[in-house]
Amino acid sequence: MAVLAAKSVLKETDSKVNRARSNQLKMVENRIGFAGLESELSIYDTYESANRVGLDSDGITLCGMLTGKKVVHCDDVAFDFLPQQSFVMSPNQHIDIDFPLAKEQAPTTCLTINLSQARIQQISDQLNFKNKPMMEIGEWRYRDSDHLHMDLSQPTQSLLERLVALYSENSDERDLMIELGISELTVRMLQQQARNFLLKQLDYDPELTGLHKALQHIENYLDLPLDTEQLQKLACMSRSKFFQRFKQQLGCTPGEYQMQRRIEVSANKLKQGMSVTQASIESGFQNVSHFSRRFYLRYGKSPTEFKRLNTLAEC
Structure with missing residues (x-):
């Protein structure tokens, strides 16, 4: 189930939301907001096309697209913002948005979750206390420079769906459950930023540390079987030390990381119009059925459906 399902979850859990949305069809944009103890969820429906809003x-x-398409202008760069993607705005940041597909019968819909900076710092402190900061990424912290425009993984999509349903609930445990979900979302965001920071360092100097050398080797040979002995030699570490350091820095084993990167690379190839079979082969998969199963686990959609939706979004 993709993030799009969050919209239907919301409709099923709170009839007041349905009425609020259906009564605003003449407005250019309609916002519905829900407050938690340290966070706030908003859902925006835009009913008319517009530019540079x-x-x-x-x-x-944190912004997540549900339906339609936006074009975001940020830091002199423009990019398409589509369903199944997230984008994180930093404090005091300004962006301009185009709504090329919005119309009354098919509004462009997105959600935003405002996160407490104090809570993010608290979670960062907890991560730093539990895991000694490593020189490759420094301390756990929120990075303003990384806006996290990315395709959402299936676990993160499911988390957003749960949060949307929780915000619209009316129960004694609502606030506690929301804050638990927000904490998980924050950890996922910090982990992704740390990983992105580590990978960006490869563009400047892939030999900064042994771990960087190992990462660069994986990136260069994604389509080949993983050679863990070679990675250990490049990292100048024992097998146990290498696996420990790798998982601490990237949150997964080298094999899991290679699989994640293969799937991410194949998704980009599908967006560019490549066939499912060719994207599978060029990403290191020799069996299309295996590729399709792994792709579905990552994105909650088959490669064919993923390609079709992204192609439609470009229209």
């Missing part, structure tokens, strides 16, 4: 963030805001 300005948006300013006064805090850390």
